[in-house]
Amino acid sequence: MDLVFSGLAQGFAVALQPFNLFLVLAGCFAGTLIGALPGIGPINGVAILLPIAYGLGFPPESALILLAGIYYGAEYGGRISSILLNVPGDAGAVMTTLDGNPMAKNGEAGRALSISAVASFIGGTFAVVLMSLFGPLLSSYAVTFSPSDYVALMVFAFASLASLVGKNPVKTLLGALIGLMLASIGIDANTGVMRFTFGVPDLLAGIDFLVIVIGLFGMAELIHLVEQQAAGTLKALKVDKTFISMKDLAFCKWTIIRSSIIGFFIGILPGTGASVASAVAYGSEKRISDTEGTFGTGDPRGLAAPEAANNAAAGGAMVPMLTLGIPGSGTTAILLGALLLFNVTPGPLMFTQRPEIAWGLIASMYVGNLALLIINLPLVGLFARMLTIPQQYLTPLIAVLAFIGVYSVVSNPHDLYMIIGLGVFGWFLRKLQFSLAPVILGFVLGGLFEDNLRRALSISGGDWSILFTSIDSVVLYILAAIVVILPVWFGIRRRRAVKGATT
Amino acid sequence: MADRIFASLLLLSAIIYSVIAFTLIKAPFQYDPLGPESWPRILGVLAVLCCAQVIYKPDVWDLKVDRNTWTRLAGLVVLLCAYAWLFQPAGFVIATFIFCAALSIMLGANIKASLIFAVTTGVLGYVIGTILLELNLPAGLLAFLE
Numbered sequence: 001m002d003l004v005f006s007g008l009a010q011g012f013a014v015a016l017q018p019f020n021l022f023l024v025l026a027g028c029f030a031g032t033l034i035g036a037l038p039g040i041g042p043i044n045g046v047a048i049l050l051p052i053a054y055g056l057g058f059p060p061e062s063a064l065i066l067l068a069g070i071y072y073g074a075e076y077g078g079r080i081s082s083i084l085l086n087v088p089g090d091a092g093a094v095m096t097t098l099d100g101n102p103m104a105k106n107g108e109a110g111r112a113l114s115i116s117a118v119a120s121f122i123g124g125t126f127a128v129v130l131m132s133l134f135g136p137l138l139s140s141y142a143v144t145f146s147p148s149d150y151v152a153l154m155v156f157a158f159a160s161l162a163s164l165v166g167k168n169p170v171k172t173l174l175g176a177l178i179g180l181m182l183a184s185i186g187i188d189a190n191t192g193v194m195r196f197t198f199g200v201p202d203l204l205a206g207i208d209f210l211v212i213v214i215g216l217f218g219m220a221e222l223i224h225l226v227e228q229q230a231a232g233t234l235k236a237l238k239v240d241k242t243f244i245s246m247k248d249l250a251f252c253k254w255t256i257i258r259s260s261i262i263g264f265f266i267g268i269l270p271g272t273g274a275s276v277a278s279a280v281a282y283g284s285e286k287r288i289s290d291t292e293g294t295f296g297t298g299d300p301r302g303l304a305a306p307e308a309a310n311n312a313a314a315g316g317a318m319v320p321m322l323t324l325g326i327p328g329s330g331t332t333a334i335l336l337g338a339l340l341l342f343n344v345t346p347g348p349l350m351f352t353q354r355p356e357i358a359w360g361l362i363a364s365m366y367v368g369n370l371a372l373l374i375i376n377l378p379l380v381g382l383f384a385r386m387l388t389i390p391q392q393y394l395t396p397l398i399a400v401l402a403f404i405g406v407y408s409v410v411s412n413p414h415d416l417y418m419i420i421g422l423g424v425f426g427w428f429l430r431k432l433q434f435s436l437a438p439v440i441l442g443f444v445l446g447g448l449f450e451d452n453l454r455r456a457l458s459i460s461g462g463d464w465s466i467l468f469t470s471i472d473s474v475v476l477y478i479l480a481a482i483v484v485i486l487p488v489w490f491g492i493r494r495r496r497a498v499k500g501a502t503t
Numbered sequence: 504m505a506d507r508i509f510a511s512l513l514l515l516s517a518i519i520y521s522v523i524a525f526t527l528i529k530a531p532f533q534y535d536p537l538g539p540e541s542w543p544r545i546l547g548v549l550a551v552l553c554c555a556q557v558i559y560k561p562d563v564w565d566l567k568v569d570r571n572t573w574t575r576l577a578g579l580v581v582l583l584c585a586y587a588w589l590f591q592p593a594g595f596v597i598a599t600f601i602f603c604a605a606l607s608i609m610l611g612a613n614i615k616a617s618l619i620f621a622v623t624t625g626v627l628g629y630v631i632g633t634i635l636l637e638l639n640l641p642a643g644l645l646a647f648l649e
Contacts, residue, residue: 219583396603396620404628407591408638408639413591420587424580453542
């Protein structure tokens with residue numbers, strides 16, 4: 001406990017420095033704006049702004065504080081387009097539209113926005129508090145992990161990814177494999193052997209992380225926006241004067257608490273972020289409290305549940321990233337890549353070796369969540385105006401930002417073609433219902449996975465059984481098996497139940 | 504059908520990847536039991552299996568993109584390539600002006616408004632980018648102004 005308090009004190013000393021404080025506020029503000037833009041979610045916002053944040057030459061903790069602010073700020077802002085436009089910014093905000101938009105249609109847009117802001121705040125804060133308690137514990141445990149344990153952890157990460165993300169597990173696995181394969185391009189660090197470079201000098205050091213991120217999440221999103229453009233004009237509902245009351249809060253309080261818990265723990269699972277969390281929270285809340293069948297017609301609880309859950313998941317996803325070096329979601333995979341760009345290796349040692357980054361980030365999230373609540377309640381009208389930015393100007397701007405980002409960091413015109421190519425590839429993946437998060441997760445984890453596997457086998461002299469000897473790794477394999485088998489088992493049971501009901 | 508075509512292309516790349524991993528990648532000495540070739544071999548084989556599964560059991564048959572949309576997307580990619588091609592030689596301001604004007608007109612903005620938008624983005628972007636944020640952007644043809 002002492003560790004937590006001294007860590008937090010140190011963290012607040014970093015986060016409350018005027019410059020970092022400014023970055024928290026700027027990040028949250030920019031994040032909310034980006035989240036409010038229809039069709040653009042947290043992952044795209046962080047991806048597009050990452051190279052620019054990197055190019056500014058800030059110290060790593062400041063850059064990370066800024067990027068994290070954009071991340072959970074966008075998680076907050078996403079609800080605005082979901083509620084007023086019925087257009088979710090990303091998969092995590094889909095559930096918010098189910099009850100949020102009907103409320104706005106019933107003339108309670110202001111109430112819907114303020115309820116969701118409060119739910120987001122509670123979910124987010126809950127997650128940060130748990131994170132500051134569990135983070136150091138988990139990391140001090142993970143210090144003892146051997147390379148073979150890491151291999152098991154990675155297997156668990158990909159297993160939960162394949163079984164919980166996307167519709168088709170094979171496609172999710174294939175996406176992760178594409179990421180892992182892309183990561184294997186370049187000179188092998190252990191032996192100096194060139195792999196898949198085809199004699200191209202630009203490929204010797206591998207494909208740049210920024211290029212992959214901007215291509216898959218910036219450019220692919222741009223192509224998607226242009227594709228959707230002709231689909232009819234969007235009409236935003238007006239923000240009115242209705243507001244949250246104490247009665248609403250009392251009505252939703254158990255929903256919010258339950259959903260925050262669900263969100264946080266689903267967020268911790270590697271690979272599964274806000275989208276799974278909000279879907280599970282909405283589903284279970286519907287089962288528990290929807291006794292009168294009001295869910296889906298504008299029930300405040302149906303709005304509060306996914307919002308609390310997705311913000312709690314955003315915090316939860318940071319836990320494995322900071323303590324184990326394994327990201328909990330697509331967006332934290334990008335943040336992890338950002339840390340690597342700064343030559344900071346995330347993992348169990350970060351809390352002791354680079355406490356200013358680990359604790360500074362955690363402390364900044366306390367500040368950020370509070371700031372978001374404060375700027376979101378009165379300024380929601382301003383953010384709502386973002387919805388009316390015409391798409392024909394928004395799309396070129398995204399391209400310009402992406403180009404500035406890539407060029408200013410990599411300074412190689414060939415990479416501009418590379419991001420266009422990756423964008424087209426990413427758009428096809430999306431159209432074919434692959435999710436893109438596994439690709440980036442695979443890319444970020446590729447090197448780590450291979451290194452640990454090779455190190456483990458070096459220790460054992462090539463004997464594969466070392467992978468299954470420690471208790472930690474066996475437990476992780478069992479967890480991986482459970483994560484894969486449970487959904488299948490539930491699926492079979494449900495199918496049987498449906499059959500039983502019809503016959 | 505769409506799934507099968509795409510997965511076949513992926514399968515082809517995965518096969519090439521595996522062939523390279525199995526034949527070409529070799530370390531002159533054995534440094535560690537796995538060496539540089541085992542990991543790509545594992546990935547390659549798994550990827551081939553996954554692609555085969557998608558081809559065997561596809562779930563997306565149609566991309567549901569109509570002709571007009573395809574034209575618009577092709578136009579977008581052409582404009583992006585032109586932007587990439589112009590970016591360094593013509594400089595940020597000019598390339599951005601041309602790209603923004605062309606794309607916003609293509610997406611249906613009126614000509615006067617998009618010209619104003621394009622000039623603002625080019626000039627403001629350059630000023631904010633280079634002076635305020637100290638990023639590296641190409642001056643290109645306008646280098647003589649500095």
